[in-house]
């Protein structure tokens with residue numbers, strides 16, 4: 001039965017099972033940190049502008065001088081020469097002469113969770129020799145974007161790339177016109193598969209879903225997120241998942257065009273800047289200028305209220321902020337937030353506090369990014385707004401985002417559409433020289449995996465190290481800098497093989513990559 005409440009199933013935290021789910025979900029659904037808050041009326045206005053918390057480090061960081069050697073090292077492309085995408089995945093076993101029937105999936109979550117669901121849906125259709133109906137993307141109660149698959153992804157490209165692997169239809173065939181979201185929402189239906197276990201095996205689908213398809217001609221699977229195992233899958237199924245994620249899924253042309261415009265404005269700001277328009281043809285004057293020329297960093301920053309409250313850490317906004325976050329925890333999770341039994345210091349030293357924009361600025365400065373670095377902020381709303389971002393901006397005055405780089409006319413087609421906004425950020429993130437993700441979650445996982453596949457540099461902040469360093473108030477800037485550089489040497493995108501239970505989309509080697 002597809003109860004109405006299922007459609008709000010992402011509001012896990014409000015339910016009676018909240019406590020148990022808070023324990024379990026981070027492993028199952030990294031998007032636990034989706035900010036549900038915005039679905040609720042604004043509870044309080046707590047603003048005292050947060051002050052910098054690490055003022056002595058900040059003072060030094062603002063005057064940082066970075067050696068050419070350090071900068072060259074930082075911008076040097078990644079060198080994972082040996083492992084490359086398995087070039088042009090061959091098609092899988094031939095299409096069956098006759099399809100077993102139709103597979104339909106309804107996908108919850110934000111764009112990146114849905115992306116994984118799409119890849120898994122193709123895999124399941126292959127396992128069952130079924131025809132896939134283009135997946136239905138549910139409207140997430142928080143993001144509220146009703147964009148369809150075809151409004152986000154290039155559907156003809158998708159079908160064409162996969163044409164020798166599975167058959168795909170754009171629409172529900174006429175004879176199954178009744179098999180809709182509304183149909184499943186109103187009663188128990190024989191064609192609905194509601195009980196797919198998390199990380200189900202290929203056999204589970206053959207045993208439980210194939211009979212439904214054989215009896216009724218169609219099976220609708222919902223929920224479907226994280227419902228196909230990563231381990232013990234036939235190699236051709238793994239390869240097919242890679243092919244979907246890395247080759248078949250391309251954004252619609254207008255998203256790519258806007259993404260390309262942003263990337264080019266980040267790379268060649270002088271070509272587009274009115275103020276400086278005479279300079280761009282001139283010789284680049286010194287080597288320092290040259291280091292970053294044409295290059296940019298994407299910073300993915302999630303620091304929203306939901307995440308701040310859920311972490312139970314102290315973010316320096318004083319009593320008013322702490323009170324507001326405690327109240328928020330009470331309202332949303334009835335106070336059942338595991339972290340709140342620890343002190344801020346304990347949480348920090350375990351690396352369990354989201355980095356604030358100020359802390360990320362200090363991290364980037366210590367790593368060797370100077371104040372001429374072009375930084376693109378791929379970000380959802382930041383808790384505290386500009387007041388909280390201003391410290392980061394003071395360290396990186398050339399910080400940009402979609403709004404600063406593109407006119408409102410250019411952004412008209414994506415305005416207010418969370419999935420399309422996320423798609424543009426994803427696209428720009430994929431094209432950056434360096435990607436830094438300061439927030440775990442689905443976007444982080446998807447982009448990190450995709451960049452690994454493309455052999456691109458990605459810096460993964462060590463939260464535990466940074467937590468400990470920030471706790472030590474006697475640390476000088478040179479000490480901080482050295483510890484940061486040292487602690488991030490092996491966190492720049494070096495290939496890490498997927499371990500058991502880990503996602504093939506986050507760790508594409510060795511399943512999607514071949515040793516050249």
Ligand SMILES: *[C@@H]1O[C@H](CO)[C@@H](O)[C@H](O)[C@H]1NC(C)=O
Pocket residue numbers: 062063064371372397
């Ligand atoms: C960058 O830092 C240098 C030296 O610390 C300073 O002279 C310069 O004004 C800064 N540039 C910007 C754009 O803030």
Ligand SMILES: *[C@@H]1O[C@H](CO)[C@@H](O)[C@H](O)[C@H]1NC(C)=O
Pocket residue numbers: 093094095096097100127128129206210
């Ligand atoms: C799917 O088709 C392949 C080859 O056409 C066949 O070997 C396999 O047994 C079929 N599987 C199912 C579940 O029908």
Ligand SMILES: *[C@@H]1O[C@H](CO)[C@@H](O)[C@H](O)[C@H]1NC(C)=O
Pocket residue numbers: 472473474475476479
């Ligand atoms: C703080 O850093 C200083 C300088 O590196 C070090 O001597 C001291 O032991 C650190 N304190 C703690 C509590 O880690």
